[in-house]
Amino acid sequence: MKYRRLGHSGLKVSEIGLGSWLTYGKAVADNTAYDCIHKAYELGINFFDTANAYEGGKAEEVLGEALKAYPRSSYVVATKLFFPMGDRPNERGLSRKHIVEQCNASLKRLGLDYIDLYQCHRFDPEVPVEETLYALDDLIRQGKILYAGVSEWSAAQIENAVGIGKANHLRPIISNQPIYNMFERYIEKEVLPVCAEKGMGQIVFSPLAQGILTGKYKPNTEKPEDSRAANNSTNWVINSYFRNDVLECVQELNKVAQDLGVTLSQLALAWVLRHPNISSAIIGASRPQQIEENVKAVNLVLSQDVLNEIENILERVKDFAPLR
Template sequence: MDKNFLGRTGLQVSELCLGTMTFGPGTDEPTAHRMLDTFVEAGGTFVDTADTYSSGRSEEIVGSWLKTKDRDELVIATKVYGEAAPGLPVRGAGRKHVMAGVEASLRRLGTDFIDLYQIHVWDDATPLEETLTTLDALVSSGKVRFIGASNLTGWQFQKAIDLSRHRGLEPYVSLQPLYNLLDRDAELDLIPVSLNEGAGVIAWSPLAGGWLSGKYTKEAGGPPAGSRSNDDDWAAHDNDRTWRVIDTLLAVADETGRTPAQVALRWVMQRPGLTAPIIGVRTPEQLADNLGATGWALDDEQMRRLTEAGEKPLPYPHNILRMPQFVRRG
């Protein structure tokens, strides 16, 4: 598995990131450990979790596995923000909760430091300066190596970077947005900001919750048995654009001799600014399939067809800004 630098940092991570949101109720500890071993044996080094995944159980499972591994060879990312358990209040990204949250994550992970500590979502109740100065202190203390963010708008991400620069604070070095062949809104602002500011992009849900795995077909008329989809999700996706993307995906998969999931992941991996997609697998079989996205590449024509299949009309003001008479760089 190839390695990429995380944005403009000197930190190298594997081109796939193993997501652990299912570890706990969805994937038991022995199975999760086998999957982590398989991922590392394939060259993977980048593992992503969060304090809220399975109410902390995901971090505990990763931590029990870490005890027998060479910690310095791995890049462990986690997140802070939400409720620690169902029914508890959402704590946000204020100093008190972040300071308590990092200690709790370190304890569950059984490690002295976190490689990438991410704010899970924008906190509209806490001054941004409070969050950033707290994160800066965590880097200075050695408990955190780098900081990042997830689920922000373009202006929020840019404001955080600008404030850090103005105050001389540790900046966000990465962004974790929703991004795949069907969910392309990150291309409007988030990815351009990341490219301009040198932040790595770690895409979550690169298979669109299973829609790009090849098991969804228009002819079925509804979500397949055992999938994460429901009637509302089906209704939201049942449109000409979705089926055009899936038809193109299946055609390219047939041409390349790869599975639809491997092609969908490969498209994300080859997009500008992408550091790594997060593969959120529940079973060893899904992991084995996803690992097949490495070691090969889509050609330019295949990338063009896949990209064009999912394009849709630009919203204002992007439609104005990209008119030929206004574009100066081509």
């Protein structure tokens, strides 16, 4: 495994991280989830991502239980808040009340004394940014969280928050967690440059486009019965990728991978990690073997000729916009 600093902070995270969205606490049995987490740790992954909203806290519980086997200083836990955790008006968003209450609840579910990286899962237009930033800074002062980050914020929102933080001498936001893969590249235009300028690293999710960039889905064919795409509880996320032009590109990308003697998933992860502002790519896994395959991507360096070939293939889907 290789490690990168998260932005300008001193925190080092594994280039491949393990996430729990749509998997642990939901589609994957707890024992299998434990096996995946243990395999990830064994292979050098030190960054584990979850959120309070993942199955109403169940994913946090599964992750916390699995990590009890290891020294606390040896891993980095990231969790998030924003989405509703109940039906009452203050059980959602980024108000001081919700931030403090959900931090305490996440600590309890995870079984930890502190959270390494606490992230605002989305931007909250109903709450003053100052209120959110001061609440996060107070949690850092109290030692309940070590660093703060955001997820899927726009470049303008990030720039504004960083400016407010500096003006008020608050501890800086060190990271952003956006979606990023060969098909969803919106961050390249504005988010990446702004974050690089502000000293924030990227922890990207869905680098394999929810499994599309493994090559197991073919154009003009039915989804495999045992795949996540055929699972009624998770296929809403994947369905936007099921277009023949996208799947045809995947087949061509697979040929590039074969010529290099690697798997398509390894190629896709190496492509994501080519950018120096990306600190870690979060994978999901329902089997330990998937993690063993994916971590090999950290040793794959793509030449400019290969990168050009990939760009030529992706040109036909450059306007891809998922229906979400």
